[in-house]
Amino acid sequence: MTIGRRRLGQGIAATAGGLALPGLIAGPAEAQRSANTLRIAFRDAVPNIDPYFNSQRTGLIIAHQAFDGLVHRDPGTFRIVPALATEWTWVDAKTIDFTLRQGVKFHDGSDFTADDVVYTITTVSKPETRVATPSNYAWIEGCEKTGPNTVRLTMKRPTPAALEYLAMVTPIWPKAYRERVGPDGFSRMPIGTGPYRFTKVDVAAGVEYERFDGYYQGGPKGRPAIQKLTARFIGDAATELTELLGQRVDWIWNMNPDQMANVNRLPFLQATQQESMRVAFLSLDAAGRSGADNPMTKLKARQAVWHAIDRNAIATRLVGGGSRVPAAPCFPSQFGCNADAAVKYDYDPNKAKALLAEAGYPNGFEIEFTSYIQPRQWSEAVQNYLQAAGIRARLNLMQVAAQIQRSQRGELAMQMGSWGSYSINDVSAILPNYFAGSADDYARDEELTALVNAGGNTADEAARKAAYDAAIKRATENAYWLPLFTYVSTYAFQKQLEFPTFADELPRFYLAKWK
Incomplete structure (x- = not known):
């Protein structure tokens, strides 16, 4: 049986051959570069921006720009490095002690404390919280405050991958804010300690961010070069590509890989792949x-x-x-x-x-x-x-x-x-x-x-x-x-954009910059 390949539409193919299409000029991208804004497109909408209550990759990506966990996994080496915790010690196979970083602020200006860590980990590990992927937290027994800036995490069973879970899927909530607005209010406007903060959340249309200039010194994600991000939810691949070609968005991914060669012929776009x-x-x-x-x-x-x-x-x-x-x-x-x-x-x-x-x-x-x-x-x-x-x-x-x-x-x-x-x-x-x-x-x-x-x-x-x-x-x-x-993730974005890719399928817009 032969598996056919989808041919590009006439307009795209013609452009790749050197014939101009209306609107395909450098101006729109240059305007975004001047405005220090990156326009992103995702194909699937996320019903809840709070990362604990969706199991979609898009939700994980959206959250990763705005939240930090106790530890961080370096995307290049997969080594666990400090984030909201500066040190940790395995007391035994089921216990880890953490020393927390001081001077960290949430996006509303409130201080990050040990109480936030205890509240988050205790809450998400309870079955009644009904997180989207319970197996990510089912190993947690509890978390207690052991000092002004120290906490102890205990496990129901030995969990060798505990630090990976804490790095990748356990962002820390602000206890006071979330208790004040409630889970629904928090999902409408989440706040974290990450390098970007949300400025607009619409689960049907998309989200917007701006750089959080209060991101803590020594944070593993660093200070973003790009001031603002806008992420739109676009329901199908054809529309998404059309928006990129028309320069109404600057970055897409998971497009049909058959389109890579033609996209790379365009003078203002580039496409790349990463397993x-x-x-x-x-x-x-x-x-x-x-x-x-x-x-x-x-x-x-x-x-x-x-x-x-x-x-x-x-x-x-x-x-x-x-x-x-x-x-x-x-x-x-x-x-x-x-x-x-x-x-x-x-x-x-x-x-x-x-x-x-x-x-x-x-x-x-x-x-x-x-x-x-x-x-x-x-x-x-x-x-x-x-x-x-x-x-x-x-x-x-x-x-x-x-x-x-x-x-x-x-x-x-x-x-x-x-x-x-x-x-x-x-x-x-x-x-x-x-x-x-x-x-x-x-x-x-x-x-x-x-x-x-x-x-x-x-x-x-x-x-x-x-x-x-x-x-x-x-x-x-x-x-x-x-x-x-x-x-194999296929990325396409403006040639004026410097965007590193990694094997863990987690786009990091805080590492992107306009050339």
């Missing part, structure tokens, strides 16, 4: 949450799906840029992600058809196939492979938030999505979310859950690896969750 820790996947409803009679409850039908899709062709011909096909349900660099432990499934459409017949579907079956993945050609390629094997998948392309809501209600028999592990380089950031009883778990396999939990309940590396190996073997032999390919 990320994000994995695209198919989640199959083995547990029957969407209906006990759904075909995905049958092992051979699920195995047929795994054999039906030429994942390598999708990775190399559509995604490109060095995309890989993970054998295990995790990103290859993550601790515990052992490809050798996974049961392998070759692309074999004939075997897929035979398995369907053995499962009781000699003529195949129909099934709803939901996806929020863009470009849509990636979802369509999966659909085409499935249909060639006899699985008539009705593709329903959805917005990210809408699909997540349906998924967590248990309504989806077959869904295509992606998971970036919050850029945490440990399988504890992915396996529990899909195999340990969360709202995203469509396996509901008690033995698998026990293995995943065993891997997360010890600091012994050998024991962790053994438990995760067994979990990977069970997850793949039962064909619960199919890793399709790793993401």
